Amino acid sequence: MIDxxxxxxxxxxxxxxxxxxxxxxxxxxxxxxRTIDIAAQLINPFLLDAGAPWRHRLGKIQAPTLVRRSCPRPCALRGPPGCWR
Structure with a gap:
């Protein structure tokens, strides 16, 4: 599991x-x-409802905004760890 x-x-x-x-x-x-149910720990975050879409509203932000990325490539999760490859 650690690997x-x-x-x-x-x-x-x-x-x-x-x-x-x-x-x-x-x-x-x-x-x-420390995790009682490791399967739930790994799967549950992907089952949460993220709510209504919001990315289309980013262009409407009028306050000075700094967006900083620490990763040179997109880091968006696309599913459980086994799906990342």
Whole structure:
């Protein structure tokens, strides 16, 4: 399970900084230790209703706005970790 969690995060690493596998492995171990139902932990976020679409309203923002990305490629989730590849 720890390997699965680590590999699920690898695609989100920035190319400007090496992937911290040891740190991610430590975090994954903590997640596994404290989670009662790991399947629910991995699946439930993708089942939540995000509400009405809002992206089309971004162009209407009139306040000064800074958009900062730390990842040089799109990092949008498209499903559970097994679907990212």
């Amino acid at each position: 699965y969690l680590v590999e699920g995060e690898r695609p989100f690493a920035a190319s400007s900084r090496p992937f911290d596998e040891d740190g991610m492995r430590e975090l994954a171990a903590r997640i596994v230790d």
